[in-house]
Each structure stands twice: as structure tokens, then as C-alpha cells.
Amino acid sequence: MVSEPVVPVLRGDMTVKWVLQEAGVERASAVFVLTPDDAANLEAAMLVHELNPGARIVMRVNNSRIARRLDAVLREVIGDALQVIDPFEHAAPQFVDAIGAAYDAATPGTSAAPVRDRSPVASPAEAAD
DSSP states (O other): OOSOOSSOOOOSOTTSHHHHHHHTGGGOSEEEEOOSOHHHHHHHHHHHHHHOTTSEEEEEOSOHHHHHHHHHHHHHHHOTTEEEEOHHHHHHHHHHHHHHHHHHHHSTTOOOOOOOOOOOOOOHHHHTO
16 A cells, blocks of 8 residues: 555545546546446446447446346446446355355255256335336
8 A cells, every 4th residue: 555556546436537537537448437426426437438439337326126227227228338337246255155065065965956047036116017
């Protein structure tokens, strides 16, 4: 932490156009918008697309249901340049695998079956959609 970072760090509000310009998004091939603030992520992603329509954008949304809907709607408008992800859907399979591995290590002579289906489990409300 005492030396200069290889990649410059810019501190600022990513929902402000000039901050994104200062960060160089107009020249970027990919931009990751991954803060815990869903509204700010959406706003920043739209500004990035406005400034650089050719950039690939990955945007974090913390609600699985909203993430799926936003991904579908925004893909219709923007195309494959934007991907909406919910980090909890991506983390769950790794969590299950880690628990299984920990159980195997703690219990000699047992072997947990590998997790094959990595699809997210829908809540009853989501299943009704």
C-alpha cells in the first residue's frame, strides 16, 4: 500500500458524467459497475453506455428478481454489451461446494455428493412470475 498502484485510482461519484470521463470510460473496452448501491450502478451504467456505446458493461444488482428483469429489458435496448449480475446467485454454488468440502474434511470416511445443479432456487413469489 506504500507504492503507487499499477492502475490509477480515481475517487469520485460515478453517477456524474465528468467523473466517468476523467476515469477514461470513453476509451474503455469494459467497465464493471459493482457497488452495493443498485440505483447508482444503473445510473452509472447508463452514463457509461452513453459515453461509450461499444464498451462491455457488467452491472451489479443485489436483488435476483430485479437483476433478471433488468438484464432482459436492458439487453433488448442495449444488446449484449450489458450484463446484469446478482452476486448472491453466483456465490451460492461456491458456498455449497465449500460446505461440502469442509464436511468431508471434518468427517473421515465420508464423501459428500458433488453439487450438479447450480441453478438458483426460486422463492414461491419468484416462481409465480
